[in-house]
Amino acid sequence: MTYFTRTYDWFTANADALLIGGIVAALLVLAMLALRWLGGKMVARDPRGHHWKGVVGRVLSRTSIWFMVAAALDVVARYADMPPRPEHLFYALFTIAAALQAAVWARELILGVVHRNAGEDPGGSTLGSATAVIRVLVSVALFGLALVAILDNLGVNVTALVAGLGVGGIAIGLAAQGIFSDLFAALAILFDRPFRRGDTIRYDTTTGTVERIGLKTTRLRSPSGEQVVMANTKLLEREIHNLAEAHSRRVAIPFGLGLRTPPARLADVAPIATVALASVPGCTLVRCVLVGIGSSSLDHELLYDDDSLDPDANAARKAKVIAALLTGLDSAALLLATPTQTAFSAAPDGTLILPWAPTTGRGEA
Known part of the structure; x- marks a missing residue:
């Protein structure tokens, strides 16, 4: 019996099974093509992947034709009673295609979650740089696992390979732990978003505006103009004050009478402060009270909220508030204190001579 005769007899004996398997395989391919098309539509509506639909669409759109064909052949092989060699070949093809496709899906899912959690790029080039690094690391890890899974399913002993990869990974991790530490700190800043590019932050005695969040360092521009570079790991170890997240600026102006x-005139200070703050739009009085008695002054504190977060606008409004306060105090004949020393003397008969004239109702310095 010739080869062609045996093949014809096999097709004749398995015609029904091949037909059913072909129909199932065709329906499976059509379903995957439909899901791939739907994924492309979802990505088109959300190209940046800010929502879960965009993430799922990104995964579905990366379904390869190679995987569809391998899955269809495997379905047909399962329905038909194929000879061992073709069946083993189709199984091997499906195993390879499925492992690689699973790695691609997992990679796109991880990167999609990264984009979704990061939202709009808060760190300038950080998202692009982090995505490139994450893509490399994730691709190496996932395709390495896919390779191990393929070899294991094809009957290859992968114990020594897995052990070697584990030792190599530990060695690389120990050698580059500083780099990975800063990288994970950058990812923490990227996902947790304690601050963004353009925010003004303060840590320790340093205040600056965030210019760039890199994979290893964060760069700030200080008010005096110089650039401050701080390692991401060290930065996250500190207590960070994000001034940009404030709803308003609270400003204190100390002064003394x-x-x-x-003492009766001290009650006039609060109304004067109220009028002074009312003359400056965007400023709201919190309190203006006597806070202490100094060596040569009656210490007061004027506290108000400025609804602007711009440092230049804050400084300009503060100057207007001070000017209005000085005008009000001068109109009320309330004099600011100046550092003084009082010398007391006595007449020949021992009578104390006061170093000031009798009060006339005006405040004396």
Whole structure:
């Protein structure tokens, strides 16, 4: 019996099974093509992957034709009673295609989650740089696992390979632990978003505006103009004050009145401060109270909220508030304190001579 005769007899004996397997395989391919098309539509509606639909669409759109064909052949082989060699060949093809396709799906899912959690790029080039690094690391890890799975399913002993990969990974991790530490810190900043590019932050005694969040360092521009570079790991170990997340700026203006100011006149200070703050739009009085008695002054504190987060606008409004406060105090004849020393003397008969004239109702410095 010739080869062609045996093949014809096999097709004749398995015609029904081949037909059913072909129909199932065709339906499977059509379903995967439909899911791939749907994924492309979802990606087109959300190209940046800010929502879960975009992430799922990104995964579905990366379904390869090679995997569809391998899956269809495997379905046909399972329905038909194929000879061992073709069946083993189709199984090997499906194993390779399925492992590689699973790695691609997993990679796109991880990168999609990265993009979704990061949202708009908060760190300039950080998202692009981090994505490139993450893509390399994830691709190496996932395709390495896919290779191990393929070899294991094809009957290859992968114990020594897995052990070698484990030892190599530990060696690389120990050698580059500093780099990975800063990288993970950059990813923590990227995902947790304690600050973004353009935010003004303060840590320790340093204040600056974030210019760039890199994979290893964060660069800030200080108010005096120089650039401050800080390692991401060290930066996250500190207590960070994000000034950009404030709803308003609370500003304190300390001032003092002369010690000879009559106590009854102190009640006029708060209304004067209220009028001064009302003359500056965007500023709201919190309190203006007497906070202490100094060696030569009655110490007051004016506290107000400025609804602007711009440092230049804050400084300009503060100057206006101070000017309005000085005008109000001068109109009310309340004099600011100046550092003074009082010398007391006595007449020949021992009578104390006061170093000031009798009060006339005006506050004396």
